[in-house]
Amino acid sequence: MILYLHGFRSSPQSFKARMMAEHMQRLGRADDYVCPQLSASPLLAIQQAEQILAAYLPSEITIIGSSLGGFYATWLAERYGCKAVLLNPAVKPPRDLEKYVGVTTAYHSDEIFEFKAEYVPELRACEVVAITQPERYLLLAATGDEVLDWREMVAHYPGAQQIVIQGSDHGMADFVDYIDQVIVFCDEKA
Structure with a gap:
């Protein structure tokens, strides 16, 4: 099972989420993929995500996270x-998203998106200072990322399998x- 978590102000309609859904469909595995519309509240x-995870053993599911979803x-x-x-992946969202407190719209619709000040402490509560068992992680980091610093990503996931994409x-x-x-x-067994 693959659980896809989209990024900030994003949705299951994002480019990568749709591409994953379509690819899983072509593989005949549409039932092995889920991408919920996530709340603006990190909590x-x-x-x-935990409600979905509860139906599976840890060895039966991989989470794909993009940006804040990472x-x-x-x-x-x-x-x-x-x-x-x-x-x-976002590595320091409490720092990076503080400036986005307020009301705007979602990226893939005209739907109102509100990021409240109380969400910043919710993000802090989910910070992982250092990963354990790096073999459980695959990082794809683009050097051309105009939003987040790929070097922070690489440094945050030492020992993980890493694909650094030049440009993008x-x-x-x-x-x-x-x-x-x-x-x-x-698909690899953990």
């Missing part, structure tokens, strides 16, 4: 012992080139 987003995936992988694939962008426009490697990692 509620984590609870949403931050959540890291916390969940540490807590539940499952594997995680991190796509340009935060949305990882060339994700199609790596999707098969992601699926292989997800």
Whole structure:
């Protein structure tokens, strides 16, 4: 099973989430993929993911997290012992998202998106200072990420399998080139 966690202000309609869903469909494995619409509240987003995780053994599920979803995936992988694939993950979202407190719209719709000041401490409560069992992680970090620093990502996941993509962008426009490697990692037994 693959649980995909999208990023900040994003949705299951993001480029990578749709690409994963379509790829799993082509493989005849659509039932092995889930990507919920996450709450703006980090606490509620984590609870949403935990409800899905509760139906599986840690060895039966891999979490794929993009950007802020990568931050959540890291916390969940540490807590539940499952594997995680991190796509340009946010490493320090309490620092990076503080400036986004307020009301805006979601990226893939005109839906109102509110990031409240009380969400910043919720993010702090989910910080993972250092990962354990780096073999459970696959990191894809793009040097051309215009939002997050790929060097912070690499430094935060020492010992993990790492693919540093030269160029690209935060949305990882060339994700199609790596999707098969992601699926292989997800399917490998922990």
